[in-house]
Amino acid sequence: MKALCFSALSLALCTPSVLANDYQFYGRFDYSLTSSDSGSATHNNKQGLVLENNFSRLGVKGRSELSATTDIFYQIEVGVNGGSQDKTSNPFSSRPTYLGICHQDYGSLAIGRIDPVFKMAKGGVDVMDIYVMKHDRLFAGDKRWGDSLAYKSPVWQNVQLGVSYLLEDNYYKVGEQRRELGNYQVAVTYGDKSFNNSDLYLAAAYSDGMEDIRAYRGVAQYQWDGLTLGTMVQHSELVNQAAAQWQQRHGTGFIVSAKYALGLWLLKAEGGYDDSGTGAIANRLYQSKGNSVNEAPVITQWALGAEYKISRAARIHTELGQFHVKQHQDFSDSLVSLGFRYDF
Template sequence: MMMKQFKLTLVAASLLVSPQLLAADHNFYGRIDYSVTNSDSGSATHTGKSGTILENNFTRIGIKGKEALTQDWSIFYKMEFGVNGASQDKGSKPFSARPTFIGLKSETLGALAVGRIDPVFKMAKGFADAFDNYSLKHDRLMPGDKRHGDSFEYKSPKWNKLQLGVSYLMEDSYYGDSDTRKENGNYQVAVTYSDKFFRSGNIYLGAAYSDGIEDIKAARLVGHVKFDRLKLGTLVQHTELLNPNKANFEAREGEGFIFSATYQLDKLILKAQYGQDNSGTGKIAGRIYDAMGEAALEVPEISQWAVGAEYHFSKSARIHTEIGQFDVKQYDDFDDTIISLGMRYDF
């Protein structure tokens, strides 16, 4: 069965990268990123495993493209898949869902897409998190970093570097008629200024609001500035849990933040980050409630520090290392220390 699946994948890939497709502005791409990570408790790792493990940092392959329909309108798409075959426990599920959508774009009216899309609340973060994709990332403290299928997304044209984004879930695909979460707005709105790559200036700003998506009501502010080789970032968030099926959900509300700094020395990038959260809604808090249920009487207060480095051999290849700790004030068994060394290759 696995061999048949592999052969079908190769056939599909060969079709996707055929000369006819490549000639029409279609791009095949991918990323391979793995780390050897040591974790005390498993609270912060991607899979919740402790000890010395191999972590898959969202390895993926995909194809994306666009084609002009008229002078003003174009069609665009992306089909991306997580590649999990290197993990022992994913041998029977070597691929997983990642962004997959199709949309229409007008240079004057903006773009509308439908499918599995990274929502605007998530993407407002830009690159303020210096450890995004790794086990020291901000979603260990606070939520708002998931993507969702059966969704719509609209992005406006830019006006003086300002852009509006709106995400909406097709709630009938998620909730039954008796589920109170269906009464939430199940939408997100974001406004961003400039761009996260600093191509149009040395500052990036974002503000976003989420109502119901990911079972939270949340507001997020993001800032990222560049001073020559130094970049400073922050993300501040208020979060309220809306899922009545979760333990002590009414008490799980509060604030969180991260502050980050990166400094580039030629091919070497040094990184540092500090964060806190008391909302009880992030990944580590979720694992505490999953393990303890209603016995977790106090909302976890979590703090984090992290340092790391990346060395870029080329535009495509780099090695990276991360060291950091999470301190859970009321639940010492869920404290975690992360030491990680990894390699990433983009194509």
Template sequence: MKKSTLSLALLTMLSASSSAALADSPQFYGRLEMALTESDNGATTQNGKSGTVLENNFSRLGVHGSETIANDIEVLYRVELQVNAATNEGNDDLFKPRNTYLGLKTNLGTVLVGRNDTVMKTSKGTAEAFALTNAAYNRMIAGQVRKADGITYYSPKVADLITFNATYLMDDNYAEYDENGARTDYNEQQYAISLIAGDKKLKKQAYYLAAAYNTIGGVDAYRGVAQVKFGNVKLGGLFQNTQSQAYSYKEGNSYFLSAIYNLNGVNLKAEIGKDEAGFGKYFKNSAASSSEYNRATDVDISSFVIGADYRFAKSTIVFAHYAKYEGEYRVENTGPVIDLEDDNIFTVGIRYDF
């Protein structure tokens, strides 16, 4: 608790007093997001518990800002912490780290050093219809990670259209060794790259395209994303191929299709998913054992999600959705087909930003 108290004190002091030391005052911000969820087996809930549970959808506190230190050179900074105080997780782990970095922005691009979402993760844009909930992409696929000890680069827009982005993790910070001192990493080089065209917010351009490759987190994966807007309708799609770096036979494709329709301020949303790789949280939490999860083949998992959200004010959103997951797999292409336990999830929640 002493560490948690110290973290909160440092965050508060940085927000309140650093304007005297910096030319531009930092911005303090936060989010409280709570959801009431009913789940059959808890395979996709934030706390992994079934029944009727209260979920904390990554409530957070943060400080960010920038300062111009020379012509066309800005210092950027962010300190962000997940806050678990409202749920039982806060008893043992009140704070968890989120994006925290120091960086420079120039005419040649932006470089951030520290903890950040990988460019594989951010390549999804806004095609993910139920992000940051128990129906997020990571319930079905790998690659949706945030990593520390890294360097992130975002290029300037070329012709106000295309950007190149990269994440590189410092190898030695992630080194693992056996008792004889031999390195046991599956892939010592951990990086991700992405190429982005269009606008993920679908405002400047009515389309968004992305291609990404990833070697982070014990998997090799490549991804394609597309999203387009027609009037009040947004359509999105994602394809990903993922292969384990430890088990060559564990690989496969994953697909998502989403649609969002704005009806007088109410966003009506639907998303279907298909996974043939078996790296998502639903499969990991539903497989018979960690060994079978690692050796799974012939994976066939489906998801279906429908829901809606409504913004009462600039600060406040209410939302609800129903999600269903089901699937099956085999082990190393042998033996009988094993059925996964279905999971049906009903969720209602509220988000408040400040």
């Protein structure tokens, strides 16, 4: 009976009248074979030759007009993890899921699991994003949060204001230190990451408490013909007093990036540095060694990559590079990855 109901629902949702109007069904499969020396930078923290799921997903999003000036918009998306053996009992995971209202004069307000404005201020500057060489291995600020609100102003002269707020009562118990933090983010952007209206993208953002950090972020990216250059600089301070050695974990990180479109090829390069002790590699280091770590690790990165479009929907991609952890060589990682992505 359940299977019959599910089939009927699927058929109803896929009728031409639905798909032709305000709804879009979409998905992505993206898998890589990755060789890692230590596993400190892979998605699943495993070393050797591993299969990595680069956030494969399935979703629906849409928009419905309430009036000439107001729309309802929404997105329901899940991560598809069933291809991984260690996700056998958990084949789906949470991704953007929210409901919002948008007014042409007053902006938009959404509630649910939303990419916060501090994260999205990065634009497209991280050319290794979603793969093993991405910037969150260096410094924090790339998580998505449920039980949150997000406001975005109308765009004026290519400038937009964004605010995210975490409903901390859903996360923390009464008396917990992190409940008393601001748990909000603010960002101002100029242009957009796709360079639709300008060849320049700029962003400044501040985060207070979300992802256990207090941080400032600045982003700049410029496109000239097929070449795109960018940088992101961030000062981070860990504010979770329950974390190992939290008082020493503050500092500055950055990435610089370049990508060049050459026919069906996209060539990419990125370098980075961080000494804040807030990124994914540092978190794994502190989880392993705890209070024996007497100073925040200094981590540097270099990465090269390429993508080749087989068709509009399919591409092959490869990445290679290294993360060097100055004081803890056992957490340094050299990586080579070859992957395939298909969008539908």
